[in-house]
Amino acid sequence: MKDGLKNKAKTQLNKALYLIYLELRKNPVEILKEALDMAAPLVITKVIKTGFAKNYSVPIPLTPRQRNRMAFNWILSSCDSKASNDFSVRLSEEIVQIIGGKSKLFDKKQLAHRLAITNRSYLKI
Secondary structure: OOOOOHHHHHHHHHHHHHHHHHOOOOOOHHHHHHHHHHHHOOEEEEEOOOOOOEEEEEEEOOOOHHHHHHHHHHHHHHHHOOOOOHHHHHHHHHHHHHOOOOOOOOHHHHHHHHHHHHOOOHOOO
């Protein structure tokens, strides 16, 4: 939701959930939760400035709320590359692709995890 258009966002999400139900014949809210869990990264890397010439990228674990927010933002941004004019159709297609394991978000998630693994030597315990 942006710019206070809560009612419009609610109707678009309801349409998308209905389309998911028509396609998969399962509870769409559970499907959405599962898709968010599948698309969410576990860690991100943040740049820590030292004040000298070198800055460090340190992996930081995400809370469940941060994971869901990042996953939903990734899903919304990947919906923009779909062909349909209707947002709810694009959103439902992306969620169904995530459930099917065919989404490009998994590459993005894997890249974030790979970056965290390469920078794990800077992790403070």
